[in-house]
Amino acid sequence: MPVKHSGFDRFLLGLNAVGLVAAVLVIVVPLFYIVVASFMEPSVLLSRGLSLRIEDWTLEGYRKILSNPAMVRGFLNALLYSVSFAAVTVTVSVFAGYALSDRRLKGRGLFMTLFVITMFFGGGLVPTYLLVKKLGMLDTVWAVLLPGAVNVWNIILSRTFFQSVPVELKEAANVDGASEISIFFRIVLPLSKPIVFVLALYAFVGQWNSYFDAMIYLDNPKLHPLQLVLRSILIQNQVDPGMIGDQLAMAEMKRLSEMIKYAAIVVSSVPLIVMYPFFQKYFEKGVLIGSLK
Structure with missing residues (x-):
């Protein structure tokens, strides 16, 4: 049997959902930026920002770190x-x-x-x-x-x-x-x-x-x-x-x-x-x- 919520309860649930989505975005967006930026060619990152095109990516940063x-x-x-x-x-x-x-x-x-x-x-x-x-x-x-x-x-x-x-x-x-x-x-x-x-x-x-x-x-x-x-x-x-x-x-x-x-x-x-x-x-x-x- 579905639970019936009052108007105030629905408002609180909606507010809670908005807060959870905002919290997830605050965590996920910087994480996504750092992970993608770590694979990007720095000149492209500095000039155009994030790019999901493979030709703009490089593993040189990881090679330099792991070879050190x-x-x-x-x-x-x-x-x-x-x-x-x-x-x-x-x-x-x-x-x-x-x-x-x-x-x-x-x-x-x-x-x-x-x-x-x-x-x-x-x-x-x-x-x-x-x-x-x-x-x-x-x-x-x-x-x-x-x-x-x-x-x-x-x-x-x-x-x-x-x-x-x-x-x-x-x-x-x-x-x-x-x-x-x-x-x-x-x-x-x-x-x-x-x-x-x-x-x-x-x-x-x-x-x-x-x-x-x-x-x-x-x-x-x-x-x-x-x-x-x-x-x-x-x-x-x-x-x-x-x-x-x-x-x-x-x-x-x-x-x-x-x-x-x-x-x-x-x-x-x-x-x-x-x-x-x-x-x-x-x-x-x-x-x-x-x-x-």
């Missing part, structure tokens, strides 16, 4: 940093959240208060840099992985999720003689796939898009992640016109900059686009349960 050893090395470094950072962050968040969700833990309110304080007050960049230097982590992988490994928001999400796990399951396991470690790994953790995948996705995306920590702590170019390599390439191709006397050289530099820019954005986004469909089935459930009890 620094790009390939940066891609592998970014993948290593993102996967490792996600593993460390998820491990810390899950263990801390599980401990703080247990009412038997004495002083858990104090621990949560101390954690939350760090969300509003921090030492700042200079003290953090000095700490990393004193620990001997400068110009090492650990300088990228460890300073941000403890994320209080992720701990709160995981704690809230674990509080939603039925206490009866753990009590039944205790009656059967299971230890706390056994309960966690055999009962609680298998039920925690949604929140684990959500935390892993958050950490991976955040680290993949990050370049500031690497720029501050890493001097060795062989350790630079992809985003820092892209930043260097784009900055090097943005030259002041007054510094170039040869107009042909200036035009070629502009052409090369445009070609690399869009192709680099597409290449750096591929892992996230490929990964998201595998996490989608856990994403909504994990965010909902982890945010609200």
Whole structure:
């Protein structure tokens, strides 16, 4: 039986549809522009804009990026940093959240208060840099992985999720003689796939898009992640016109900059686009349960 809507309901539904279409366009139009522009001849793009004619397209931008050893090395470094950072962050968040969700833990309110304080007050960049230097982590992988490994928001999400796990399951396991470690790994953790995948996705995306920590702590170019390599390439191709006397050289530099820019954005986004469909089935459930009890 079809549902009858009042005039006001139809107005709200129509307004909602318009808003959804506008949101989709805001996302799809720039994405379409970047993907098409990455395949286009820069001179055509700058003079006439987007073109869907095959004769106006070229793969030169992708060839230049993929043939650049620094790009390939940066891609592998970014993948290593993102996967490792996600593993460390998820491990810390899950263990801390599980401990703080247990009412038997004495002083858990104090621990949560101390954690939350760090969300509003921090030492700042200079003290953090000095700490990393004193620990001997400068110009090492650990300088990228460890300073941000403890994320209080992720701990709160995981704690809230674990509080939603039925206490009866753990009590039944205790009656059967299971230890706390056994309960966690055999009962609680298998039920925690949604929140684990959500935390892993958050950490991976955040680290993949990050370049500031690497720029501050890493001097060795062989350790630079992809985003820092892209930043260097784009900055090097943005030259002041007054510094170039040869107009042909200036035009070629502009052409090369445009070609690399869009192709680099597409290449750096591929892992996230490929990964998201595998996490989608856990994403909504994990965010909902982890945010609200």
